[in-house]
Amino acid sequence: MGIVVMKFGGTSLADARKIRSAARRAIARYKAGDKVVMVVSAMGHSTDELIALAKQITPDPPKREMDQLLTTGEQVTISLMAMAMDNLGAKAISFTAGQIGMVTDSVHTKARIKTIDVRRIHEQLNAGRIVIVAGFQGVTESGDLTTLGRGGSNVTLVAIAAAIGAGECENYTDVDGIFTADPRIVPNARKIDRISYDEMLELSSLGASVLHNRAVEFAKKYNVPIHVRSSLHNKKGTMIVAETESMEQILVNGAALKDKLARVSLKKVPDRPGVAAAIFHAIATNNIVVDDIIQTINSDKTAAVSFTVDETDLPDTRRVVGQLIEELGCQATFEDDIAKVSVVGVGMRVHPGVAERMFAALAKAGINIQNITTSEIKISCLIKREQGKQALRLVHDAFELGKQSIKAPVPSRKTKSARRK
């Protein structure tokens, strides 16, 4: 008899009927002999509604009070879920973060969990109850309420699973799992059975939106497997797990597209220490998140720096960069029609030819690659936005992601420098 931690997101809890359906799911697991902890998000769009309410009061709410407000969303769901289980004849009890000592630091709106006092959870599980925990929230040592930032309920899921020693945690959502690419763009995208934490982290950063990175990082740190699965049926979804050597036999595990990017290109940037730091410091203090940065040094002792930002941040970026180019005496161009197509797979660490195959697929279709960025397990190409979806489909096909996992021809271990030749 194991402990299972199940998390249901807002779309799976949007109304009374869906809450009862999630309750039934947990009760079935309980009846099958497991001890069950359920983590829930706020119902449907209720967090957005609370934010809208706050914005009616002030454009700039103090973060402590914003957390005091937003934590009510999950508190509503836990109590309704406990009522639903009671109504279905199951013994259940709901807990806020404060009630199970989910202690965080005091960085409001994006707090980090420090400790969880799991005694109360174990007590209730041992008493035969299903334990329902409010996701997304925490409490500081002095009793202030905090929230864990975007994807916070998944962080709660993983943290609780790690703290109570659950063998696995389950993330119930409105999709069947993690796909080789966005099925809305790539019709033959296939559900991935197993993916490593690192691959998932890269895919999330590159535009796949199922799980927020903080939850995956947490799961990786404590080695908690996450099962991403549908709340609508009982089929297995995708297991996010620690990397195994066999995973390296798969060349590429997924492809992703980010197609709402803008690019800023700076020319004639003085090539002296501190210039790049000054540029990105100014951008960061304006709350603009930079995607990729590429810098090249020219022979005339000036550098060319280009970087991408979210399209919506372009107006702010223009303003900030506008001030900088005067001070630095350099030139800037702005493009708002950029997309980034990427492939991810731990297999590329040991197998050559991945970059080549990707570039060839794009070249064959006449798609011009404007920039390339890489990490150990991903390759990204910046292209024109209008070619983004086509590029994703081409790359997806080039690695035969729609078919069952493509194996590398020989599981040879090449050096890192060799693999992109």
Place this chain on the structure above:
Amino acid sequence: MGIVVMKFGGTSLADARKIRSAARRAIARYKAGDKVVMVVSAMGHSTDELIALAKQITPDPPKREMDQLLTTGEQVTISLMAMAMDNLGAKAISFTAGQIGMVTDSVHTKARIKTIDVRRIHEQLNAGRIVIVAGFQGVTESGDLTTLGRGGSNVTLVAIAAAIGAGECENYTDVDGIFTADPRIVPNARKIDRISYDEMLELSSLGASVLHNRAVEFAKKYNVPIHVRSSLHNKKGTMIVAETESMEQILVNGAALKDKLARVSLKKVPDRPGVAAAIFHAIATNNIVVDDIIQTINSDKTAAVSFTVDETDLPDTRRVVGQLIEELGCQATFEDDIAKVSVVGVGMRVHPGVAERMFAALAKAGINIQNITTSEIKISCLIKREQGKQALRLVHDAFELGKQSIKAPVPSRKTKSARRK
């Protein structure tokens, strides 16, 4: 520089504009030099909406979970209020009951306050902040959330005022204060300047709905004056205070009407010990609240028992009484057209003629009195419902309540038995 505790009810906080208006009110007090604690209820009808949500899930929600749900209502308001104050340039901080150690017993949905740890409130007041506290809620020693029952936010108001040693507490509402009678029925009803706790308790029980009795009992116990006043303007309202001897010079302080009563009359009830207890036990276990009870013994060793209940409880009462009369062999009649008109005043303790004057006023208009019940400071008459409003106006005029306080002709101290002759 004193401490003032201000409470705003749900109708005074129904939307963002009203929240800002209440915030301005508190800030004005703060700027005038007072330390300010504000207690708030849930916005508008939000508690009713939460209850409706629970009823969608189950007809019979567990009380612990109901409290977990309902406490979110006030938590939303405190955070929005703190945001409003911040936006208006004031320093403020919000607290849930748990955050200020408002510890109650564990009787969910009608918990009683045991202790308040006021250190955090004093700390924040001393740091120059306005402190905003969630009304209606508490927390048990083991961290479960509780609610204080109907009128709970006023209990919070009085409890905090008592605990922090505030000289006065202010209850902001949508009426100007306590009136000599309901102004919707009696056009010349007058706002009462001062009323004793006991008079207020009687008036509340008799149908005046401004303040729930538990808050007034609490205020009496700790001798905290309550100022009931309007949130719409700055005029003084009604002070609810400890009784003083000068109050006895006023014969009657207010009149009230309860006009949705039903009466059950039992005849030929065996006159032996335990019969009345059996009857009212059966009624109480069916959650029917009995208003007044009148019992008379006949010469044939049977008793006549009549009692009033809320009109809405009549169907349940019929069912329960129907079973009883078979067992006891008595007869029952039911009337659903009863009203009760009452006058209240500590002056009747020492002055004769109050009952006489009331009965005469009713008799003169041909209104038949069906039952009379009294306490030390009130006289109630049961009459036909259709004559209720007329009776209230007649009684109000008989004691000249529309004019400034009628004085007793001579402030003579008569015995209690003399006063109703």
